[in-house]
Amino acid sequence: MWGVIGIMIFSHTLIYYCWICLTYYEGRFPYPSGVSDIIPFFARMGKHVVEGASPTWYACMIYWAFLLFEAFLQYVCTGVMVKGLPLEHEGGRQLVYNCNALQAWYITLGLWVYLQWSGLFPWSTLMHHYGPLLTASVISGNAISVFSFVIAIATGAQFRMSGNLVYDFFMGASLNPRIGSLDMKMFAEIRISWMLLFFLTTSCAAYMHEVHGTVSWPMLFLCLAHLFYANACMKGEECIPSTWDIFYEKNGWMLIFWNFAGVPFVYCFQSVYLAKVAGPIEHSSWYTITLYVILCTAYYIWDTANSQKNHFRMQQAGTYIKRPWALPQLPWQTLKDPQYMTTDRGSKLLISGWWAYARKPHYAADLTMSLCWGLICGFGSWVPFIYFAFFFTHLMHRGMRDNERCAKKYGKDWDRYLAKVPAQFVPGVF
Known part of the structure; x- marks a missing residue:
C-alpha cells in the first residue's frame, strides 16, 4: 500500500517540480539551501504552482474540448473491427474494438492545421496556458480514476481485487470499462496521450517562432520525433487489443493518470525546455545530422x-x-x-525478423529514441533527460517482469527459447 501511495505522490511531484524548473529556474534543479530553508523552500514551490499553474476555466475548456472531440470521433468514424484476446474471467468472451484512431488522427490533424491557418486558435496558445492546462490534466486524471473505480464497484465489474482499497484504486477495479463502443482504456492510451503530446510540441515550436522569429533544428527534431510516435500509435491501433496493457492490466489510477496527464505533459518537457529556456539553439551540423539519422533508424x-x-x-x-x-x-x-517455436502450451514464439536477434528489440529502439529526445536539447539542463531516466527504469522493470512471467508460464520451453534468442535488447551489447 505504501509503495503505491509513494508512486502517486512522486508522480504529482515530478510533474510540477519539472515544470517549476523550466518556468522559474531556467532548467536548474532548485533545492533548499539548508535545514532551516526546507519549509520556506516548499512554500516557494507551492507559491510557484499557485501563481503559474492554477487551473482556469479557459484551460479546462481547451482540455475537455479535446477529450470530447476525440470521443465524438471514436463514435462516428468507421474503422477496422478487431477482436481482443479471450477473457478468462468472462468465459473466453472476446471484446470487439472499432479501431478508427487513424481516421480520427487525420481529421484532427486537418483541424489543427486549419485552426492555425485561420487564426481561430494559434498553436502557441497551448504554451501560453501550459501551467493551467497541466493542472487541468492532473485534476482530470485523478477525477476520472475515482469515477472509473466507483462505477466499477457500483456495477459489480471489479475482479482480481486484493482487498486493499488503496492498492486496488491504483491498479484498477475493472479491466475494460466502456461507454457504449468507446473502450476508455484504449481510447486514453492511444489517442489522448500521444495526440496531445504532438500538439503540445507543435505549440512549443509555434511559441519559439512567435518569440524568436525562427524554429531551430532541435525543435523540428522533436516535432518529427513526436509525429513519428503519435502516427505509429494511430496507424497500429488494431495491434493494441492483444497487448499486455489491454488484455491484462486493469484500468486504474496508474494507467489513467499517466495517459491523461503524465505522458503528454512529462514527455514534452524537452520541447518546453527549448521553447522557454534554451531558445533557438543550434548544434554542430555533424551532431544534429547524426541524431536525426539515429532517430530515423531507431524509429x-x-x-x-x-x-x-x-x-x-x-x-x-x-x-x-x-x-x-x-x-x-x-x-x-x-x-x-x-x-516460430511452438511451446507445449500451444503458444508460438516468434524467432525471425528482428525477433531473431533479441527478445525486446522494440524496447532497445524505444530507449534509443527517448535518449535522442534529450541529446538534441544539449547539456544545459538535466530536465530533458528525465523522460529517458524514467522510461529506462520503466522498461527495465517491465523486461524483468516479462522474463519472470514467461519463465513461469513456459517452463523448459522458455529455456529453449533463451538458447535460440539469448539477447534481451541488443546482441552482444545490452
Missing part, C-alpha cells in the same frame, strides 16, 4: 519490430487485415514466412 526498428510481432499474432488468429492507407508502409513490417 524504423521500433515500428517494424512492433508490426512484425503483432501482425504475426493476428495472422495466427486469422484477424490480420492489410491497411495500405496506414502510412508509412515500411519494408519488413510484415514477415512473409515467419519462423
Whole structure:
C-alpha cells in the first residue's frame, strides 16, 4: 500500500517540480539551501504552482474540448473491427474494438492545421496556458480514476481485487470499462496521450517562432520525433487489443493518470525546455545530422519490430487485415514466412525478423529514441533527460517482469527459447 501511495505522490511531484524548473529556474534543479530553508523552500514551490499553474476555466475548456472531440470521433468514424484476446474471467468472451484512431488522427490533424491557418486558435496558445492546462490534466486524471473505480464497484465489474482499497484504486477495479463502443482504456492510451503530446510540441515550436522569429533544428527534431510516435500509435491501433496493457492490466489510477496527464505533459518537457529556456539553439551540423539519422533508424526498428510481432499474432488468429492507407508502409513490417517455436502450451514464439536477434528489440529502439529526445536539447539542463531516466527504469522493470512471467508460464520451453534468442535488447551489447 505504501509503495503505491509513494508512486502517486512522486508522480504529482515530478510533474510540477519539472515544470517549476523550466518556468522559474531556467532548467536548474532548485533545492533548499539548508535545514532551516526546507519549509520556506516548499512554500516557494507551492507559491510557484499557485501563481503559474492554477487551473482556469479557459484551460479546462481547451482540455475537455479535446477529450470530447476525440470521443465524438471514436463514435462516428468507421474503422477496422478487431477482436481482443479471450477473457478468462468472462468465459473466453472476446471484446470487439472499432479501431478508427487513424481516421480520427487525420481529421484532427486537418483541424489543427486549419485552426492555425485561420487564426481561430494559434498553436502557441497551448504554451501560453501550459501551467493551467497541466493542472487541468492532473485534476482530470485523478477525477476520472475515482469515477472509473466507483462505477466499477457500483456495477459489480471489479475482479482480481486484493482487498486493499488503496492498492486496488491504483491498479484498477475493472479491466475494460466502456461507454457504449468507446473502450476508455484504449481510447486514453492511444489517442489522448500521444495526440496531445504532438500538439503540445507543435505549440512549443509555434511559441519559439512567435518569440524568436525562427524554429531551430532541435525543435523540428522533436516535432518529427513526436509525429513519428503519435502516427505509429494511430496507424497500429488494431495491434493494441492483444497487448499486455489491454488484455491484462486493469484500468486504474496508474494507467489513467499517466495517459491523461503524465505522458503528454512529462514527455514534452524537452520541447518546453527549448521553447522557454534554451531558445533557438543550434548544434554542430555533424551532431544534429547524426541524431536525426539515429532517430530515423531507431524509429524504423521500433515500428517494424512492433508490426512484425503483432501482425504475426493476428495472422495466427486469422484477424490480420492489410491497411495500405496506414502510412508509412515500411519494408519488413510484415514477415512473409515467419519462423516460430511452438511451446507445449500451444503458444508460438516468434524467432525471425528482428525477433531473431533479441527478445525486446522494440524496447532497445524505444530507449534509443527517448535518449535522442534529450541529446538534441544539449547539456544545459538535466530536465530533458528525465523522460529517458524514467522510461529506462520503466522498461527495465517491465523486461524483468516479462522474463519472470514467461519463465513461469513456459517452463523448459522458455529455456529453449533463451538458447535460440539469448539477447534481451541488443546482441552482444545490452
